[in-house]
Amino acid sequence: MIAQADMARRFVAALAAAGVRDLVVSPGSRSTPLVLAALDCGDLRCRAIIDERSAAFFALGMAKRSGRPVAALCTSGTAGAHYYPAAIEAAYSYTPLVLITADRPAELQGCGAPQTIDQIDLFHKHVRAAVAVDPDDDAAAAKVATAVAAARSPVPGPVHLNVRLRKPLETRASQAVVPPIPRTYAAPHADPPADAVRALADACAAERGVIVAGPAPLAQRRARAAVEALACATGYPLVAEAASQLKFGVDVSIDGFPALLSAEAARERLRPELILQLGAMPVSTAWREYQTRWADVPRWVIAPWGRPDPLRTATAHVAADVGRTAAAVAEAIGCVRAPTAWATAWRAGALAPGPAADAVRTAVRALPPAGVVCAGNSLPIRWLDAACSARDTDADVWSQRGVAGIDGLISGAAGAAAAGDSPTLLLVGDVSFAHDIGGLAAARDVRTPLAIVVLDNGGGRIFDELPVAAAVAPDDLSRWWTTPPRVDLAAAARAFGVPYAPMDDASLAAAFERRGPTLLHAEVGA
Incomplete structure (x- = not known):
């Protein structure tokens, strides 16, 4: 049995020893012991993102670009449930993601205590491992090492560490010796038979x-x-x-x-x-x-x-x-x-014509060498293939194609940008932008060039290409399927303190020079 603060110190030290270098923290009280320990750990880079859904996608974006496990930490109650979409994407895209949820102790479970739910097995079969840690857990460090190893191998993906913590929460750790953390060796690449x-x-x-x-x-x-x-x-x-x-x-x-x-x-x-x-x-x-x-x-x-x-x-x-x-x-x-x-x-085959294709080609060709293209789902990732030649760029292409949702694309791209030093280009549709508009709060703290190009075609026009377009009236298609978001992009940028400009050659060049995000508006027609 060890003191809770010492357990937290061992827990965080084990994260770092297992190869985690970045921790995305969402604010809350119950997670305080772990946050204090993380801030005292010289081997972890910590950043705060208020919205847990955005935080999890940001961590996912970092992990996708770096190839290393990245951790996200939140408080108890519904907070961890906001991690679910990112957990599923990580599971199906084989991305190492460490999700840490603070929890109330056993004596507060099942009795109506506030901010208390059953967090055990919160992510069900969508995680590679689910580990419970108690406030005085002698084995906390070993459990962390086991969980992070499971995030990496044999099949990379998300893991869940649920940590029960008891008041008082604000006690800082002693100088207790952290036990040796077992190192895991795993072959990252499988040779063919x-x-x-x-x-x-x-x-x-x-x-x-x-x-x-x-x-x-x-x-x-x-x-x-x-x-x-x-x-x-x-x-x-x-x-x-x-x-x-x-x-x-x-x-x-x-x-x-x-x-x-x-x-x-x-x-x-x-x-x-x-x-x-x-x-x-x-x-x-x-x-x-x-x-x-x-x-x-x-x-x-x-x-x-x-x-x-x-x-x-x-x-x-x-x-x-x-x-x-x-x-x-x-x-x-x-x-x-x-x-x-x-x-x-x-x-x-010919490259696609039209305003959307032209906008995508222009943006991709403007990306400096060693940059990363983040391809949004729905039409943007399709336009990227249809519009661009293999010789237009030498860029890596980051995507969220595990389950191909439109959620978390700004947050994920911001994480990808934060994980590297080279410029990042996000191509995102107007509906996807509206869905993750809060991701601008995460993006504004990025310190590498991040051009967020909103390809505005007046709604989810992929539905125009699906059978539903011929099965319903145009007004119904617009109201229930294409759903034009009608967001004032300039106003949204101002609200989050992000520079804004219509997309053209000059604004792209400026965005890739600026150390931080820039929101660029490309009107490409319906």
Whole structure:
């Protein structure tokens, strides 16, 4: 049994020892012992964000960009429930996120005490581990080490630490010795099985094959050379979405595939004999229609985690690192195959025209070298692929495609910006902006260039492309589906103390020079 303040000190020291460097704190009373310990810890960078939902997405954004576990801490009661959306995104995007909820002690549970709910198993199956810590817990440090290790490996994702704390809460820790924290060693990348490499190399004897890549963590950038080698060895076209990290800066990546595959004649003409899917299935509706049309074609899915096969038609799954598998298969093939006329035909796609595409291209081309593009969900991530060439930038592309929600995009992008030193560009729709408008409060404290480009097309126009648009009256579509937010962006920027300007070449250049956020308004029509 140890004093509560000493437990808090051990808890925080264990976080740092396990590799956590950033803690996002939302204010509250019950979490006071942990906050005091964190402020006394020289190995943690702490920042305060009032709204727990925004705080969790901010931490998630940092973790997605850095690849390291990031922690968020809140008080008891409903506070932790606001972490839920970010926890789910972290779970499905394989992002290490450490969620810490302060809790009331056992004697205050189930008796009507204020700000007290049952927080045990708060996030259910959406966390890799759920750990309970008591006020006088001798094993607090070991429990923290175990939880953070579970956030990293074997399948990265969120973990939950629920810490019961008892009054008085304001006592600072003694100089008690923190027990040694066990170090966890885990292989971050899985090598492909030898039999899978041989089978894949044999399958690549097919003449008409295509390599496709959907959204992936930023770390997949390291696979670019290996995937390019695989494309050269097979002669296959590389159809890589921007968020795969395998489009921009990769010479063999093709442009304009959404436009190309939107035509039924092209889908028929480009019948494949083999599909190699690297990671998640692409966002593109045109690709989904193409893959559905040729569902009987052998398709190998290579992904380190999960089974990304929503159509359930894959021939085989290889649970291994994409880069290592691509390199191994290219080596096994052992030669370079010239592209066929069929493969060359994949380059016939054109980049999308129109105001939205022009705005996206302009913003992406203005991003300085080593910058990061944050692709908002719904139409912005689709416009990014349809409008931009692989040679427009060499940027990494950050996204929240785990469950592809529109929530938390400003907060998440702000976290991504805070996790690095290079400029960050967020492309976000007007509805997504309104949904996370409070994220501007988190963004205003970022000290690296962050251009928040709102692509204003008068509501959620993705619904114009869905069957519901033909099934309901235009007024009903607008009121219940596209829901134009009618937000005065300039006024919103003023309210949060964020500079604002209409988007053009000059305002983009200024935004990428400024150390902090800038809200840029791009009116792109309905």
